Amino acid sequence: MSEQVAQTAQKDEFELELDRQREILQTCQSEKGLNSCFACEAMFECKTRKNYVDAVYISMSKGDGGGFDF
Numbered sequence: 001m002s003e004q005v006a007q008t009a010q011k012d013e014f015e016l017e018l019d020r021q022r023e024i025l026q027t028c029q030s031e032k033g034l035n036s037c038f039a040c041e042a043m044f045e046c047k048t049r050k051n052y053v054d055a056v057y058i059s060m061s062k063g064d065g066g067g068f069d070f
Contacts, residue, residue: 005055014059026046 017060028048029035 014055014062018055018059021052025052 003037025037025048029037029040032040034040037046037049040046
């Protein structure tokens with residue numbers, strides 16, 4: 001039973017990090033007057049966007065890696 005509790009806590013940790021990265025990304029977009037990263041000239045070099053994409057991937061795989069094709 002304690003392993004299940006630990007897994008639930010771990011899932012929450014990934015989701016919390018995803019929420020944190022989403023807030024950072026949305027703040028950046030808001031500060032630049034954008035509603036999407038696609039309109040930003042720095043999209044492909046952007047550390048903020050990369051951190052968010054990484055957080056999405058980790059949240060989807062719950063930290064175990066995975067075979068997601070984006």
